[in-house]
Amino acid sequence: MSLITIAGGERLSRSASIAPPPFRLIGRHLRPLAVPIALLAIWELLAHAGVADPRFLPSLEAVVARGVAEFSRSGLGVNLLASLKRDLIGFVCGSVAGIGLGLAIGFSRLIERLLGPVLLVHRQIALFAWVPLISMWFGGGEAGKVVFIALAAFQPTLINTWQGVSGIPRSYRELADVLTFGWFDFARIIAIPGALPQIFTGLHSALIYAWTATVGAELLLNIAPGIGGRMNEGQQLFHMDLLLLCVLLLGGVGVIFNVIAGAVEHRFLRWRIR
């Protein structure tokens, strides 16, 4: 019945205690901060002890100084806005198309059978494999980047909307038939509210995918204002402090997107919990 034999279990069982007692002494609310602070302290120590090459490991104050300089002379700030703008345009285009097509496929059995297999195969093609093709069709400039970002947002919204609509209980569909709902009423009263949680899941991942694609497009396609462009610069000029700052911004934007998406989901799906 067991999948894995228990041979050798005794040998490991004693050393398997994962949290050694000394760590338990650190207060519960301080624990989330302990590891990052320790890492930063080690980093600072290494940077100042002269062990690490400052080109590879700039001190923390160098990164902060770079940040202050960048944002006071509107350097990185402008780039961040350029990236965000690109990201949001692509996100909106891609997710509108994704939700629209997802609803169409969810509503119509025929469309589902016609397009479903193609879209499932399309989903398996690595997103970045489209970059060379897109750059030849739309150019490596702004249009190509936005198309690529839109493609990244399109896939998760499409799949989730589709699954959301096809996951609506049969009894709801029958109820709609009994009440002789038209297509529009069915969509408005049953399909869209029923699929909403899945649609939001799709939008949430689309937001994250689009941000990844924004960075990818900026690194892979023509250099333009944006975080990715600055990262190219940082890599070529060996400015590790700039690169670290960019990574920090990328992560920060990711966190903010997650928080916003979580809040929106919570706000719109409250009726489900009640």
Add this chain to the structure above:
Amino acid sequence: MGAGQATALSGHGDSTAGAAPTHRRIFPAAGALALGLVVPLGLLTAWTVAALLGQLPEQILPPPWIVFDTLLEGIQDGSLLSSTVTSLKRVAEGFAAGALVGLVFGTAVGLSKTLREFVDPLFLALSQVPTLGWMPIVILIVGIDEGLKIIVIGWSAFIPVVLNTSQGVRDVPEAYVELGRVLSFSRWSKLTMIVLPSAIPSIFTGLREGLANGWQTLVAVELIASFEGLGYLMAYGRQLFQLELVLSAMIVVGLIGLAFHGLLTLTENHLQRWRPETPR
């Protein structure tokens, strides 16, 4: 014992059973297959006709037969095959490293609340940065050799594996854990006979996402910094304006993505065959 397990499991089996109808609807049998072929064949016909009529500039879309020839040629002279092997090897190494470390780390984090409190916030913060964003830094530190590819692919596979494994380990039903206590299992048998088997659906979700992420990252990293592999082939084709090369590499990339997906689904079903409710 078997029957007792079946009843104990029924609460958990629902989540997998609920997914089945959509799955069946998405992959219908032969009759629907024909309908599914209508659109691809229609597109292919339109493409062929447009090319025959000379309506398609080759810089936008070369005729399908040229793409097909390029594909055959690449297979015959070995260039496409060797690129594919290089790419597959990179993904295998990166994914194996990332998934293995991710499984161990994810299990540890799932089992220990203390450890989770220490490392969770840092891990979540780091995972918010798109994988590609780390690439310039990693390039400066390790260069653009194989090390770069393994690190970046490994990292992109690591994140979903950790997230899903720790979630799966944390969600082990209380009843199973109690059963282990009643049978006075050792820590190790509890892990291998209760926790891990029960977490398998989650772990596989993680592995599947990890492999898909790894494949994505491979293509990106080969486009940015590489001198061989499928991504390089595409970048090269783009520079020479040889779209047929780009397209044939894309076809291979897509086929491998599909193969990965199918392989993991098969393995997952195989590993879950003990679960009575799982449809086969």
